[in-house]
Amino acid sequence: MKIVVIGGTGLIGSKLVKKLCERGHEAVAAAPKSGVNSITGEGLADAMKGASVVVDVTNSPSWEDAAVLKFFETSTRNLLAHEEAAGVGHHVALSVVGTERLLESGFFRAKLAQENLIKASSVPYSIVRATQFFEFVKGIGDFSTNGNTVRLPHVFIQPMAADDVASAVARIALDPPLNRTVEIGGPERFRLDELIRLDLAARNDPRKVIADPQAHYYGIPVTENALVPDDEALLGEKHFADWLSEATKQTPSPQLQPA
Numbered sequence: 136m137k138i139v140v141i142g143g144t145g146l147i148g149s150k151l152v153k154k155l156c157e158r159g160h161e162a163v164a165a166a167p168k169s170g171v172n173s174i175t176g177e178g179l180a181d182a183m184k185g186a187s188v189v190v191d192v193t194n195s196p197s198w199e200d201a202a203v204l205k206f207f208e209t210s211t212r213n214l215l216a217h218e219e220a221a222g223v224g225h226h227v228a229l230s231v232v233g234t235e236r237l238l239e240s241g242f243f244r245a246k247l248a249q250e251n252l253i254k255a256s257s258v259p260y261s262i263v264r265a266t267q268f269f270e271f272v273k274g275i276g277d278f279s280t281n282g283n284t285v286r287l288p289h290v291f292i293q294p295m296a297a298d299d300v301a302s303a304v305a306r307i308a309l310d311p312p313l314n315r316t317v318e319i320g321g322p323e324r325f326r327l328d329e330l331i332r333l334d335l336a337a338r339n340d341p342r343k344v345i346a347d348p349q350a351h352y353y354g355i356p357v358t359e360n361a362l363v364p365d366d367e368a369l370l371g372e373k374h375f376a377d378w379l380s381e382a383t384k385q386t387p388s389p390q391l392q393p394a
């Protein structure tokens with residue numbers, strides 16, 4: 136089966152292409168570097184010739200409100216139009232668990248716009264909503280840092296390994312279209328402040344994490360269950376502690392600059 140992975144050079148895309156190739160499929164890593172651009176349309180018609188499935192794992196280079204909305208709207212419209220023309224039978228897109236609960240953020244308004252365009256199109260689809268990747272956890276702490284203090288709300292989070300995300304997306308891409316949204320998440324639930332404390336401790340990072348009910352998640356006010364999936368979510372296998380010990384073995388501890 137020919138499967139075009141738009142964003143195939145990214146964190147999830149590169150793992151996904153590898154997994155699909157290992158199963159004997161023709162997986163094409165499509166990205167600007169390989170001459171395929173979902174914004175300008177460059178290379179899309181050629182890439183989609185003979186494709187059965189298109190998987191969209193792109194991300195916007197800018198997360199500024201207007202720019203990210205323009206990116207996901209333009210990219211999704213272009214992809215779906217080319218898929219219709221090429222007779223592609225399955226559009227798979229990666230989105231985020233809780234998107235409709237996080238709409239104070241322009242990023243999530245853009246992801247919702249992407250999902251709505253997919254649902255309104257005539258191309259059969261599967262939308263996969265994932266929780267936060269383990270690889271993204273450090274960024275959450277960094278975003279909420281002021282000096283040597285990290286303030287975060289004591290809400291639930293159920294992160295997952297990028298490798299488990301790619302495995303789930305590969306399975307769903309090879310199955311018939313669901314024409315609905317499916318949620319995927321990690322095997323364990325944490326409190327957000329507790330998760331960042333574990334991450335910093337493993338990196339010998341001296342920043343202090345404070346649970347603060349007034350603090351935001353990535354600039355967004357969140358309720359206790361806003362970030363976690365429903366009970367029917369498909370769960371990944373990798374545990375955070377195992378991933379963290381592997382990840383920190385390879386990376387030297389960051390040195391904090393005095394504030």
Ligand SMILES: NC(=O)c1ccc[n+]([C@@H]2O[C@H](COP(=O)([O-])OP(=O)(O)OC[C@H]3O[C@@H](n4cnc5c(N)ncnc54)[C@H](OP(=O)(O)O)[C@@H]3O)[C@@H](O)[C@H]2O)c1
Pocket residue numbers: 141142143144145146147148165166167168171172173174175192193194195196229230231232246264265266267268271
């Ligand atoms: N981070 C999380 O915790 C999380 C959780 C759930 C869902 N998600 C979703 O997962 C998706 C993938 O995330 P990721 O971390 O794998 O992204 P990523 O590593 O930033 O990769 C993004 C990919 O998109 C490509 N791209 C950018 N502009 C493009 C364009 N105009 N045309 C074609 N390709 C383009 C990039 O190509 P270049 O290599 O050329 O830049 C790259 O291959 C995102 O949509 C995100 O919303 C993320």
